[in-house]
Amino acid sequence: MIWRCLTIKELPINEEIRDREVRLLSQTGEQLGIVSAREAQIMANEANVDLVKISPNAKPPVCKIMDYGKFKYEQSRKEKESRKKQKTVTVKEIRLRPSIEENDLNTKAKQAIKFLTKGDKVKVELRFRGREMGHKDAGLVVVKKFLDIVKEVGTPTRHPKFEGNRLVVTLDPKK
Structure with a gap:
């Protein structure tokens, strides 16, 4: 038994x-x-x-x-x-490079704006490779440009932060 x-x-x-x-x-x-x-x-x-x-x-x-x-x-x-009343928040990820061109940056920003208007969080990650690690300030400029483009629909949860060879910032949709 x-x-x-x-x-x-x-x-x-x-x-x-x-x-x-x-x-x-x-x-x-x-x-x-x-x-x-x-x-x-x-x-x-x-x-x-x-x-x-x-x-x-x-x-x-x-x-x-x-x-x-x-x-x-x-x-x-x-x-x-x-479960019906719960809203699942998904985190979408967008990857950037320090040497990204202006049009590519605008395209990625439009994609981020689309995600933010749907109500998703967006994680922006800028990866450095090799010699790019010596020019972290250039990557910070790219991220600041990106944040300026999406500032109407999203707010960063904190300042961009270096995590190893990546510069990471998370955006929340504006209410």
Whole structure:
């Protein structure tokens, strides 16, 4: 017989409850007192519903007489509703180079403006290679130009920051 067959989300029901005494709640939520698990199971069977352990860490554990299938269905509906109300913010990434031409920079900026108007965050990353590492100030000028182009729709969360051989700044959409 397997006693530890529970997952974290699943509540023990009916015969899975192995405690001697439980604090019993009725279907309406009123307390019926502390009874043995067998008596609670008999009461649940008479009502033609399930006995569910809702608080296993309490002393004694709290069990409720309820229709478990209906309970799980309502829980899944509540989760769906909460997921509908959530807005997932995605981070789009735009890569630049220190030697980028003006038209290419404008094209990347237009793309960033499109992302920001959709409500996404934009991570701008300027990568340095080889000898370019000696001219970090040129990369900073390119990033400042980029930020000037997109300043109407996005605001930087912080100043551009060097992370190894990259210059990184994150833009949030303006509300």
